[in-house]
Amino acid sequence: xxxxxxxxxxxxxxxxxxxxxxxxxxxxxxQMNPLHDQSEWGEEVRRALRGEKNGLHVPVTREELPxxxxxxxRIWEAAAEAGGNAIRISLDFAELCPEPGLFLKDVxxxxxxxxxxxxxxxxxxxxTLHHWTHPKRFAAYDSRGxxxxxxxxxxxxxxxxxxxxxxxxxxxxxxxxxREALEAAGDIDAERWSEVPLVTRFVTLNEPxxxxxxxxxxxxxxxxxxxRFLKVLxxxxxxxxxxxxxxxxxxxAARAAxxxxxxSVHVGMAHNVAGSMIPFLNDFxxxxxxxxxxxxxxxxFVGLQYYCRSRLNFRLHWPFLTLRGLNLRTWSDFPxxxxxxxxxxxxxxxxxxxxxxxxxxxxxxxxxxxxxxxRPAWILDSVASVIxxxxxxxxxxxxxxxxxxxxxxxxxxxxxRFGIYGKDGDRLPNDDGSQLSSREAWSACTSHLLHPxxxxxxxxxxxxxxxxxQLEEAFTSKAGAGPGDERSRTIRPAGPxxxxx
Numbered sequence: 067x068x069x070x071x072x073x074x075x076x077x078x079x080x081x082x083x084x085x086x087x088x089x090x091x092x093x094x095x096x097q098m099n100p101l102h103d104q105s106e107w108g109e110e111v112r113r114a115l116r117g118e119k120n121g122l123h124v125p126v127t128r129e130e131l132p133x134x135x136x137x138x139x140r141i142w143e144a145a146a147e148a149g150g151n152a153i154r155i156s157l158d159f160a161e162l163c164p165e166p167g168l169f170l171k172d173v174x175x176x177x178x179x180x181x182x183x184x185x186x187x188x189x190x191x192x193x194t195l196h197h198w199t200h201p202k203r204f205a206a207y208d209s210r211g212x213x214x215x216x217x218x219x220x221x222x223x224x225x226x227x228x229x230x231x232x233x234x235x236x237x238x239x240x241x242x243x244x245r246e247a248l249e250a251a252g253d254i255d256a257e258r259w260s261e262v263p264l265v266t267r268f269v270t271l272n273e274p275x276x277x278x279x280x281x282x283x284x285x286x287x288x289x290x291x292x293x294r295f296l297k298v299l300x301x302x303x304x305x306x307x308x309x310x311x312x313x314x315x316x317x318x319a320a321r322a323a324x325x326x327x328x329x330s331v332h333v334g335m336a337h338n339v340a341g342s343m344i345p346f347l348n349d350f351x352x353x354x355x356x357x358x359x360x361x362x363x364x365x366x367f368v369g370l371q372y373y374c375r376s377r378l379n380f381r382l383h384w385p386f387l388t389l390r391g392l393n394l395r396t397w398s399d400f401p402x403x404x405x406x407x408x409x410x411x412x413x414x415x416x417x418x419x420x421x422x423x424x425x426x427x428x429x430x431x432x433x434x435x436x437x438x439x440x441r442p443a444w445i446l447d448s449v450a451s452v453i454x455x456x457x458x459x460x461x462x463x464x465x466x467x468x469x470x471x472x473x474x475x476x477x478x479x480x481x482x483r484f485g486i487y488g489k490d491g492d493r494l495p496n497d498d499g500s501q502l503s504s505r506e507a508w509s510a511c512t513s514h515l516l517h518p519x520x521x522x523x524x525x526x527x528x529x530x531x532x533x534x535x536q537l538e539e540a541f542t543s544k545a546g547a548g549p550g551d552e553r554s555r556t557i558r559p560a561g562p563x564x565x566x567x
Contacts, residue, residue: 079450080526082518083457088464089512090152090189091145091486092430094272095177096161096199097473098134098141098489105160105199106217106288107476113211114479121290124479131480132473132489138180140491145470146187148486148505149512153184154429154466156194156272159230160201166226169233175247178237182248182259192429192466194269194336195231195312198276198287198476205289216289218277219297224307231312235319238265263320266331269369269429270312273338274305274359279351286477295350302358309335310363335359336369336429339413340376357420367463368421369429372413374398375406398444399434400482407447414455414462425463428452432468434475435504436483438496439540442507443533446526449511465515467508502532 096102100111113120115128134141145153155177162173181191200217204226208214217223237243241260248256271277278301281287282294291297313333320331337356340348348354360368396405410431417426431448435441445467456462472485480489486504488494497503510529514522 079530080453080514080523081457081520082453082514082523085518086452086456086462086465086515088150088152088190088192088267088427088466089515090150090154090464090466091148091470091508092154092192092466092468093134093156093470094194094197094473095134095156095158096197097475098132098471099158100131100474101128101133102158102161102199104164104201104203105158106202106205106213107199108160109202109213110288111474118211121286121288121477122479123477124481126479132471134471135176137490139183141471141487142180142183142187142189142491144487144491145184145189147509148470149509151188151190151512151516152192152464152466153189153470154192154194154269155180155184156197156269157234158199159196159227160199163226163230163233164201165203166222167229169230171237174234174237175250178244178247178264179251179254181264182251182254185259185264186254190267191265192267192269192464193265194272195234196227196270196308197272201226213289216281216291218301218304224304224311227308228311228315231315235315239263239319239323239325241323263323263325263331268312268316268331268333269336270309270333271305271335273336273371274302275338275351275355277305278302279355283351302355306359306363309359309365313364332366332425334365334367334369334427336371336427338371338373338430339417340372340374340409353416353420360421365424367425367427368417369427370413370417371430371468372410372428373431373433373468374400374403375409376403398440399436400478405433405444407444407451409451410448411451411455414452414460415458418455418460423461425461427463428465430466430468432484434482434484437540438483438486438494438504439501440537441504442502443530443537445504445507445511446530446533449515449526450530452515502529502536507533 096105096107100108102108103112110120110122111126114122114126157177161170163169181193184191200223202217204217204220204223205213206215244264245256245260248254248260276287278298281289282291282298282301285292316331316333339352339356398405410428414426414428433441433444452462452465467486469484471487471491472480472483472489474480475482475484486494486508493505494503497505507529510526514526
């Protein structure tokens, strides 16, 4: 197992000097329920299902779409089965607050019951307030239904977000409201879970780059505009204000609820960062964006979401420049990105220098692999990167795998399979004992990260050897052919993406 050149060298790749505090999986409410149609993204799915012009790169059918609304019980059982002691869940901003002054209490009550069921299964929820879905009521469409202006551009969106956060905080920290929501379920100990905070860890904004650069420079997300660099900088100021609002409102709600300091809430932002990029892009859309958004605002932690390394390569056909890896053995199913697990260690070390003393979370990492043959090795290599950083005293407090179940991967629809379970919480077709599955690899990782022993480190080392043998076998068979195989050719070219989850 390769190691970075550090002063300390671990005797085995997975030897861990201290346990990690929180380990689990990350999810997204709208991606698990893409038929929710109150957002700009919901409108894109609705148009795709009706055969109208839309921004998706693959066709979708109603039958293939996931629904945690329908299969939530099984999905949250799968979350507990996957191992760990944490689960990251998001709220759908657009679904909860579709119009000015409107907060749907019944939708929030359903989320509260989900949070309690996770707590009852030993999983601490980390709640994301904003995972890209803005209310389409704040966007502008032309007479043919094409989006002209994104909701984030609306002058009233920041105050609407304030109303949303205040409503969420009131629902989560008022024991009377909690009890009312929980008693309606019938299968939850309402007395127990209404007297303790269901959530103490919050992510305010998930990957701000995907609400600015991706829609307004790359043109991959609604409203599909390109090269609007000045608009990106203006929208960053809005997002910064939204983070500040969420931080202040959640802390104030906790104080009003009488929470002592040791049980107070922790609030932070989660950023997507790449292992290496062209300097200009890194300064504008990578670490530069992280610095701009974090500078001058209060945070209790910084979330880091790492998926790939992007490199500038030259080729003899158009486009002559591309952000793409060269080694086929480092390609996942996701277009134009190179799997580079060691980059996660580099990201964590850089963040620890950028934010001295700040607690860090690996709030997402993961890989698209519909065969689930290559991903176990990449998961284990990524965990080894986290361990090396932890052993050198990088202040990592949590690690979350993207994702629990296959879901709707934005412009790529259901063609990208990041889940270690199927969309309804069932085990993957290849998770039948015939190969090492990602579920098995991740379960072993969670156990070791939370309770490290020499025996569990040795077990992970053995699994890693098995996983890399499986990875090599995958690339010598048709199933592991990489981005040039038949399924990948169904995706329209999208250019150099930065986002994944």
